[in-house]
Amino acid sequence: MTAVISARGLTKRYGNTTAVDNISFEIPSGRIIGLIGPNGSGKTTTLKAALGLVSFDGELKVLGLDPRTHRDELMEQVCFIADVAILPRWLKVRDAIDFVAGVHPKFDRAKAERYLAHTKLKPGMKVKEMSKGMIVQLHLALVMAIDAKLLVLDEPTLGLDIIYRKQFYQNLLEDYFDENKTIIVTTHQVEEIEHILSDLMFIQDGKITLSATMDEVGDRFVEVMVSAEHIAAAKALNPIDERQVFGKSVMLFDGVPRAQIAALGEMRNVGVADLFVAKMKGTYA
Amino acid sequence: MNTMKWLVKREFWEHKGGFFWTPAVIGALMTLILGITMIAAVYFGSKHGIHINGAQVTNLAEVVDAQERAEMVTAIANGYMGTAAPLFMVMGFVVFFFCLGCLYDERKDRSVLFWKSLPVSDSETVLAKVATALVLAPLITLAFATITGLMSLFFICLAAAIGGVNVFGGVLATAATWLAPFQIASIIPVYVLWALPTVGWLMMVSAWARTKPFLWAVGVPVLTGALLSWFNAMFDFGWNISWFWQNIVARGLLSVAPGSWFAFFDADFGANVGPDNANLMMLVGQSWSALTRANIWIGAVLGSAMIYAAIRLRRWKDEG
Numbered sequence: 001m002t003a004v005i006s007a008r009g010l011t012k013r014y015g016n017t018t019a020v021d022n023i024s025f026e027i028p029s030g031r032i033i034g035l036i037g038p039n040g041s042g043k044t045t046t047l048k049a050a051l052g053l054v055s056f057d058g059e060l061k062v063l064g065l066d067p068r069t070h071r072d073e074l075m076e077q078v079c080f081i082a083d084v085a086i087l088p089r090w091l092k093v094r095d096a097i098d099f100v101a102g103v104h105p106k107f108d109r110a111k112a113e114r115y116l117a118h119t120k121l122k123p124g125m126k127v128k129e130m131s132k133g134m135i136v137q138l139h140l141a142l143v144m145a146i147d148a149k150l151l152v153l154d155e156p157t158l159g160l161d162i163i164y165r166k167q168f169y170q171n172l173l174e175d176y177f178d179e180n181k182t183i184i185v186t187t188h189q190v191e192e193i194e195h196i197l198s199d200l201m202f203i204q205d206g207k208i209t210l211s212a213t214m215d216e217v218g219d220r221f222v223e224v225m226v227s228a229e230h231i232a233a234a235k236a237l238n239p240i241d242e243r244q245v246f247g248k249s250v251m252l253f254d255g256v257p258r259a260q261i262a263a264l265g266e267m268r269n270v271g272v273a274d275l276f277v278a279k280m281k282g283t284y285a
Numbered sequence: 286m287n288t289m290k291w292l293v294k295r296e297f298w299e300h301k302g303g304f305f306w307t308p309a310v311i312g313a314l315m316t317l318i319l320g321i322t323m324i325a326a327v328y329f330g331s332k333h334g335i336h337i338n339g340a341q342v343t344n345l346a347e348v349v350d351a352q353e354r355a356e357m358v359t360a361i362a363n364g365y366m367g368t369a370a371p372l373f374m375v376m377g378f379v380v381f382f383f384c385l386g387c388l389y390d391e392r393k394d395r396s397v398l399f400w401k402s403l404p405v406s407d408s409e410t411v412l413a414k415v416a417t418a419l420v421l422a423p424l425i426t427l428a429f430a431t432i433t434g435l436m437s438l439f440f441i442c443l444a445a446a447i448g449g450v451n452v453f454g455g456v457l458a459t460a461a462t463w464l465a466p467f468q469i470a471s472i473i474p475v476y477v478l479w480a481l482p483t484v485g486w487l488m489m490v491s492a493w494a495r496t497k498p499f500l501w502a503v504g505v506p507v508l509t510g511a512l513l514s515w516f517n518a519m520f521d522f523g524w525n526i527s528w529f530w531q532n533i534v535a536r537g538l539l540s541v542a543p544g545s546w547f548a549f550f551d552a553d554f555g556a557n558v559g560p561d562n563a564n565l566m567m568l569v570g571q572s573w574s575a576l577t578r579a580n581i582w583i584g585a586v587l588g589s590a591m592i593y594a595a596i597r598l599r600r601w602k603d604e605g
Binding site: 086 | 405
């Protein structure tokens with residue numbers, strides 16, 4: 001299967017600062033990838049490069065096309081929500097649907113209308129009369145009705161309440177995603193999306209620090225609540241993180257065989273959020 | 286082509302206030318004011334008569350002979366669209382501020398990220414905006430101008446009829462009456478070419494400026510002109526400063542005003558047009574003869590280059 005995105009030596013500099021530092025990766029199709037990183041780590045820049053919104057150095061192909069030179073073709077296959085609530089204030093629901101139906105060959109009008117029927121949005125409503133959550137619903141209705149091969153979501157639910165957030169990802173999973181589509185999503189609310197992800201990519205200071213499938217992550221990383229008598233033994237195995245919970249040490253191990261760890265205490269699978277915090281230690285220090 | 290239709294529609298939705306409601310409301314107000322004036326004039330005219338050459342006249346029919354009546358018909362047929370001239374002047378302002386805002390506002394409210402998520406090229410988007418400014422706006426304005434003009438024609442003829450001179454038949458039977466809107470429409474290509482440098486400049490600034498596009502668009506040429514004038518006066522360079530003011534500053538900023546080409550060419554250009562022979566056909570002919578001047582073509586080329594720059598800026602400018 002060909003890669004949806006393949007990057008080799010992708011670099012983006014803004015003056016003296018390097019936002020994306022010589023990264024290489026491949027994203028196969030049919031995946032849901034979480035691109036996770038602290039603020040200013042280069043995730044938005046990477047996505048912008050892939051969407052042909054900024055120039056860059058190195059090699060980057062999206063669906064086999066160079067986004068710098070073939071952006072217009074690419075946008076028939078790729079869809080994105082680049083920020084929360086960026087629909088123009090004057091736009092009416094009805095006009096938004098008419099417009100996208102008019103310019104996008106892969107837009108399924110009935111699908112958008114079906115989805116909107118489950119919301120409180122009315123055809124004559126203008127964006128400026130909507131709450132942030134409703135604007136995102138409209139945007140999602142437009143995007144989901146487009147049969148694109150790649151969907152990029154950059155902080156699509158920032159600032160929404162939990163009901164809208166849950167609904168957003170649920171709709172995405174139930175009514176949109178299939179094996180021919182690929183979704184890349186960035187968000188700070190990692191816990192909320194970890195169950196839908198198939199792949200995880202951590203990015204820090206413009207570099208990819210972790211790229212693995214969720215199964216691999218589950219195999220590699222394990223968290224143990226270490227009993228007091230085993231602390232020395234546990235430390236010898238080089239935990240990548242250690243924290244105290246109710247006076248007990250919780251340690252995070254990377255790639256240590258489970259058999260070895262089992263004796264140390266109670267094991268459990270690590271959450272993406274905890275893993276992220278552990279991996280990003282020192283980011284803001 | 287279908288994409289283009291939707292893009293222009295999109296501009297219309299966004300700027301309905303400027304392109305549609307502005308001429309509609311001004312046209313309606315003018316009609317109203319003219320109507321009230323006519324009613325008042327007729328009322329007072331019938332009561333007190335009107336003074337023509339010092340003589341008091343209550344029935345115009347007594348002083349208007351057949352030839353004068355024919356002249357009246359010609360004047361009304363050729364001139365009634367002129368009553369709608371304010372609509373075109375206002376259109377100049379609307380087009381100016383549309384061009385200045387059209388590539389800036391979408392970056393400011395970040396909606397550009399939505400437009401760019403659709404398979405529409407930057408060239409199509411920017412050219413649709415140019416078409417909206419230079420073709421759609423004049424056509425809508427012309428439509429309202431025609432309605433306004435016909436309303437005033439009706440009021441004028443009605444007033445004349447009440448005064449005793451019925452010119453309705455004559456005016457309505459004159460081809461010039463019906464041709465007038467089309468004659469004005471035939472100037473639109475001249476307007477498109479003529480306005481290109483201003484549209485290009487404003488849109489380029491609109492696509493480039495991070496803040497305050499108006500200050501950049503107006504400030505840069507005006508300050509440059511002021512500095513050049515000051516140097517010229519200080520060091521006695523003997524530059525032809527008025528050439529700069531006219532051909533760069535004014536031409537670059539004011540060419541969206543319909544008919545502004547009349548102001549730019551030498552005296553002989555519009556010399557034959559006066560109040561007594563304000564013949565529409567002549568205005569059309571003279572407008573088209575502007576195409577024989579290098580000025581309009583140089584402006585059109587520079588304007589197109591700046592529109593191209595605006596397209597590139599929209600494609601590559603990173604808003605961070």
